[in-house]
Amino acid sequence: MPEGHTLFRLARQQHAAFAGREVHVTSPQGRFAAEAELVDGRVLDEVTSWGKHLFAVFGPDVVHVHLGLYGKYTSGTGLPPEPRGALRMRWEGPGEDGEGVWTDLRGATACELLTDGEMGLILDRLGPDPLRRSDPAKAFARISRSRVTIGALLMDQAVLAGVGNVYRAEILFRHRISPFRPGKAVTEAEWTAMWADLVTLMKAGVRSGRIITTRPEDRDRKRGAASRTDASYVYRRTGLPCRICGTPVRTEVMVGRNLFWCPTCQAV
The missing domain is CATH 1.10.8.50 (Helicase, Ruva Protein; domain 3)
Structure with a gap:
């Protein structure tokens, strides 16, 4: 299972690639399709992490991901590959230089859409994170x-x-x-x-x-x-x-x- 430093790196990379721009969000597999439609085309405010949890903030809505034992992101530039297999969620954006960036999520234990309040409930039940300002x-x-x-x-x-x-x-x-x-x-x-x-x-x-x-x-x-x-x-x-x-x-x-x-x- 990825440990906290991996999620911190992922959050930083995704924030740099997508934050402040409109993101095309889809769920080729279909399991996240309804939620993806709600945030599709909206501006991503930030991506952050706490422990092993990843949070992508689209205004009042938050995409929460917990990779678990088998979850994995793959990313790239230019046109994304043809969707294959159990592709839970795909992001596509213009990228900072306009070349185009994408990231795919497979196998995660959790991939869900939350409100700010629901995100707060998750944070409230987590202990301090050595990579964040915590006590x-x-x-x-x-x-x-x-x-x-x-x-x-x-x-x-x-x-x-x-x-x-x-x-x-x-x-x-x-x-x-x-x-x-x-x-x-x-x-x-x-x-x-x-x-x-x-x-x-x-x-x-x-x-x-x-x-x-x-x-x-x-x-x-x-x-x-x-x-x-x-x-x-x-x-x-x-x-x-x-x-x-x-x-x-x-x-x-x-x-x-x-x-x-x-x-x-x-x-x-």
């Missing part, structure tokens, strides 16, 4: 009262918005915190450090379009850009030696997703 104390207030494991709490979008499976595994490793520790056992100092680190890592992900959490000195290749195999400490490294202590990385399912951790560096 990390709101997340800690929930974490510090909970007996639920911190590994599960980090995946709860009502606690913290935008963090998914990769950032969960990596931020806990970087701060040597066991994913099985109850939230109430995480100190405020630990949470403050984790939040600051998430802000830095996720902003770097926005810039590069990749999640890279390893420090150069901990990689197999010490110089240059991190390779795919060097990009993480524990995520998808089951059975491989920990980059710090050499203990085999372990995995098990937590809240429906594979959790990765080092049992030595992240002892309970």
Whole structure:
């Protein structure tokens, strides 16, 4: 599932390509056809994101998209390709230079038309987003009262918005915190450090379009850009030696997703 930095990048790209201009909105698949007709030809005010949610504002109406596990956008310039398959929503616009731009959405968990008020209800139930101006104390207030494991709490979008499976595994490793520790056992100092680190890592992900959490000195290749195999400490490294202590990385399912951790560096 795309994590928060991906949605932030998408929002920025779509805003740059379409905002301030009339957008031709269609639903070749038909599942979004009635809603597309309501906003078709209207000026797009802005595209923004919060956590894993994307919001495109057309006056009082908002197109809300949640990509889920299988959702994907493809975009291009010039004439769009002939619609094929389950194409939920297509945008077409003149582009900044008049050449023409388009973007297609397939496979999203949610693609719906909301009012401003309905958008507000979604935002109200989401936790703070490290990529937006938001208060990390709101997340800690929930974490510090909970007996639920911190590994599960980090995946709860009502606690913290935008963090998914990769950032969960990596931020806990970087701060040597066991994913099985109850939230109430995480100190405020630990949470403050984790939040600051998430802000830095996720902003770097926005810039590069990749999640890279390893420090150069901990990689197999010490110089240059991190390779795919060097990009993480524990995520998808089951059975491989920990980059710090050499203990085999372990995995098990937590809240429906594979959790990765080092049992030595992240002892309970």
